[in-house]
Amino acid sequence: MTSRIIVLHQSEIVRKGLASMISTLWKKEIVQISDMNQFPDRDLCMKCNLLVFVETSLAEEVLILAEDSKVEAVLITANNQPVTGDLDSLRCVNLYSDISLLKGIVDDFIKNEPESTAGENDLTQREKEILRLVAMGYSNKEIADSLFISIHTVITHRKNITGKLGIKSISGLTVYAIINRLIDPGQIDLEKFI
Amino acid sequence: MKLFTSEDKLSRVVTDNYHLLPVINRFGIRLGFGDATIGEICAERDIHVPFFLVIINAFHHPDYFPKSEFLKFSPRLIVDYLRHTHQYYLSWVVPKMEKQLENLVESSQTNTEDLRLIILFFRKYKSELLYHIKDEEDSVFPYVLRITAAYEDGVPLSEEDWGKSIETYEKEHSDVDEKMTDLKNLVIKFLKADYNDNLCNDFLITLFRFERDLIDHSRIEDKILVPMITRIENILKNDQ
Numbered sequence: 001m002t003s004r005i006i007v008l009h010q011s012e013i014v015r016k017g018l019a020s021m022i023s024t025l026w027k028k029e030i031v032q033i034s035d036m037n038q039f040p041d042r043d044l045c046m047k048c049n050l051l052v053f054v055e056t057s058l059a060e061e062v063l064i065l066a067e068d069s070k071v072e073a074v075l076i077t078a079n080n081q082p083v084t085g086d087l088d089s090l091r092c093v094n095l096y097s098d099i100s101l102l103k104g105i106v107d108d109f110i111k112n113e114p115e116s117t118a119g120e121n122d123l124t125q126r127e128k129e130i131l132r133l134v135a136m137g138y139s140n141k142e143i144a145d146s147l148f149i150s151i152h153t154v155i156t157h158r159k160n161i162t163g164k165l166g167i168k169s170i171s172g173l174t175v176y177a178i179i180n181r182l183i184d185p186g187q188i189d190l191e192k193f194i
Numbered sequence: 195m196k197l198f199t200s201e202d203k204l205s206r207v208v209t210d211n212y213h214l215l216p217v218i219n220r221f222g223i224r225l226g227f228g229d230a231t232i233g234e235i236c237a238e239r240d241i242h243v244p245f246f247l248v249i250i251n252a253f254h255h256p257d258y259f260p261k262s263e264f265l266k267f268s269p270r271l272i273v274d275y276l277r278h279t280h281q282y283y284l285s286w287v288v289p290k291m292e293k294q295l296e297n298l299v300e301s302s303q304t305n306t307e308d309l310r311l312i313i314l315f316f317r318k319y320k321s322e323l324l325y326h327i328k329d330e331e332d333s334v335f336p337y338v339l340r341i342t343a344a345y346e347d348g349v350p351l352s353e354e355d356w357g358k359s360i361e362t363y364e365k366e367h368s369d370v371d372e373k374m375t376d377l378k379n380l381v382i383k384f385l386k387a388d389y390n391d392n393l394c395n396d397f398l399i400t401l402f403r404f405e406r407d408l409i410d411h412s413r414i415e416d417k418i419l420v421p422m423i424t425r426i427e428n429i430l431k432n433d434q
Contacts, residue, residue: 165379165383165384166375166376166379166383167376167379167380168372168375168376169369169372169373169376171315171318171373171376172315172373172376172377172379172380175311175312175314175315175380176380176384178308178311179308179311179380179384179385179386180384185307185311190311190314191314194311194314194315194318
């Protein structure tokens with residue numbers, strides 16, 4: 001089952017700001033959308049683990065669409081906005097609140113990611129993370145340093161990734177990472193990495 | 195394992211394994227040979243029969259490993275054959291694959307970005323392959339020919355060549371092979387199938403056939419050419 005983090009807000013500043021904070025902290029790709037038309041349909045909601053940061057005015061619609069699914073909605077509130085009704089039970093991040101609150105919410109979500117249910121040939125979250133860095137041209141040492149793990153562990157992960165995908169070359173892994181949306185081709189110089 | 199012999203009709207060889215068609219073309223043999231046998235056709239075209247048999251049998255039987263007594267022909271023949279093989283790759287197979295990939299991209303409605311990445315990857319593979327071929331043409335083959343001339347014609351070897359051995363020349367094929375496998379897996383397992391299926395199949399069939407041809411090419415180098423040159427190097431060194 002795939003998991004995704006979505007930021008749903010009309011303000012581009014809020015979307016980009018939140019997404020940038022989350023992706024810096026967890027190296028995860030964040031889906032940014034401005035209205036419900038771009039929101040995943042019900043089928044996908046049932047199939048995915050979604051963590052949705054949503055502005056208060058759109059939260060009701062998300063809850064309806066996400067009923068009985070594994071979608072967790074988190075309200076994005078401003079200082080003086082009252083929260084009422086069904087929304088009362090949801091967790092909130094306030095635009096002025098401390099980052100630790102945001103960190104706690106995302107940490108919980110990542111901890112519950114269904115790594116153990118990954119199929120034999122599916123990459124685990126950790127492997128995806130490493131693949132992403134490999135595809136962006138980082139050396140084993142740089143990857144080890146940025147994830148606080150040993151080079152030996154990085155090499156073991158890389159062997160497992162290659163074993164599962166059947167792709168060995170770095171440029172092949174880069175192509176895989178792009179077509180599986182693990183990295184954004186805009187982030188790298190394609191001519192150099194492929 | 196039933197090996198082809200000089201009494202076999204060449205038409206039977208082709209019907210047994212049509213993948214051998216480009217192989218026999220590399221000897222300058224073209225279709226329309228009626229019921230002539232391998233021996234007759236080779237005699238007519240001045241082709242060295244034992245060498246021809248080693249090449250077609252090595253291609254037809256992936257486990258065939260000719261013993262040294264069957265290797266009584268000049269390394270010049272092998273170099274000549276391998277050069278023809280390179281020419282076939284450069285002038286026909288590689289451009290064909292590239293064209294097929296371009297057609298595949300054109301057939302896609304929505305996934306052209308991913309397909310373009312595959313083309314980019316293919317071009318990377320192509321440049322490595324061309325580099326490998328150029329290295330063989332520019333350095334390995336000339337060395338083989340100099341060693342052969344020293345052995346067969348008594349042409350003295352240069353100081354520099356005395357210090358060398360074919361083992362150090364023959365670079366690993368692994369990087370090029372690795373990318374070929376990656377390319378196959380990317381298309382078969384991971385690319386979203388938003389394209390014309392028949393065009394994709396055409397591309398993959400070309401790729402599979404090329405892979406097989408390359409394996410044969412490497413085996414001829416590693417199992418026949420290299421041991422042959424190593425043996426000559428040892429003889430030359432002992433005679434020194």
